[in-house]
Amino acid sequence: MRSIVVLISGSGTNLQAIMDYIATEKLDANIELVLSNRPNAYGLQRAAEASIKTAVIDHKAFDSRESFDQEMIKVIDPYKPDLIVLAGFMRILSTDFVEHYEGRMINIHPALLPAYKGLHTHQRALADGVSHHGASVHYVTPELDSGTVIAQGRVPVMDDDTEERLQERVHHIEHIVYPEVVKWFSEGRLTYQNHQAYMDGELLETPVIIDQESA
Ligand code: GAR
Numbered sequence: 001m002r003s004i005v006v007l008i009s010g011s012g013t014n015l016q017a018i019m020d021y022i023a024t025e026k027l028d029a030n031i032e033l034v035l036s037n038r039p040n041a042y043g044l045q046r047a048a049e050a051s052i053k054t055a056v057i058d059h060k061a062f063d064s065r066e067s068f069d070q071e072m073i074k075v076i077d078p079y080k081p082d083l084i085v086l087a088g089f090m091r092i093l094s095t096d097f098v099e100h101y102e103g104r105m106i107n108i109h110p111a112l113l114p115a116y117k118g119l120h121t122h123q124r125a126l127a128d129g130v131s132h133h134g135a136s137v138h139y140v141t142p143e144l145d146s147g148t149v150i151a152q153g154r155v156p157v158m159d160d161d162t163e164e165r166l167q168e169r170v171h172h173i174e175h176i177v178y179p180e181v182v183k184w185f186s187e188g189r190l191t192y193q194n195h196q197a198y199m200d201g202e203l204l205e206t207p208v209i210i211d212q213e214s215a
Contacts, residue, residue, distance in 0.1 A: 012043020103192035
């Protein structure tokens with residue numbers, strides 16, 4: 001069984017979706033640890049309720065990004081994770097940290113990458129009047145939000161959407177796409193070699209698309 005460490009900063013609804021997949025045996029994996037950089041992240045409570053170990057490393061206690069990241073490595077590595085899952089982990093990671101976990105660290109970003117890297121993605125998508133928006137699960141590489149995109153959940157943007165409504169729709173698709181990707185990994189379908197991602201043994205050239213209509 002694959003072992004996973006999940007990094008969070010907040011509510012942890014994506015963590016919950018992965019935990020639910022495991023609980024209903026749709027996913028054969030074990031979450032060894034949930035690590036948060038914020039002591040009051042609600043996701044810590046979700047993990048504790050499921051009897052999953054938790055740890056807090058408060059980034060404010062460190063004087064540099066590098067020293068914070070080194071402390072995270074110290075805490076994570078004894079669990080020997082096969083996969084690090086960033087689930088709403090709102091810290092930029094140092095190159096050393098990213099390279100340490102290259103090919104075994106994935107992130108979910110609330111946009112159809114390469115569109116809307118960074119913050120305020122829903123607001124920016126609405127301002128541009130795009131017809132579709134969504135979320136991307138990608139491998140983490142040193143450049144922010146730029147690693148190979150594994151899968152995307154796509155949702156329509158409605159004429160009368162508010163940022164809140166759009167965010168809710170994106171969140172809903174995130175909770176389908178992220179556990180699916182973790183499942184592909186745990187089944188050995190999703191692999192990574194020589195800086196490249198493979199799905200079922202084939203080079204992953206375009207992301208797998210999951211449309212809201214078909215989800
Ligand atoms: C998710 O919408 C995720 O896409 C986003 O944070 C939210 C976390 O929600 N991640 C990023 O913006 C990363 N740059 P959650 O804590 O309820 O899973």
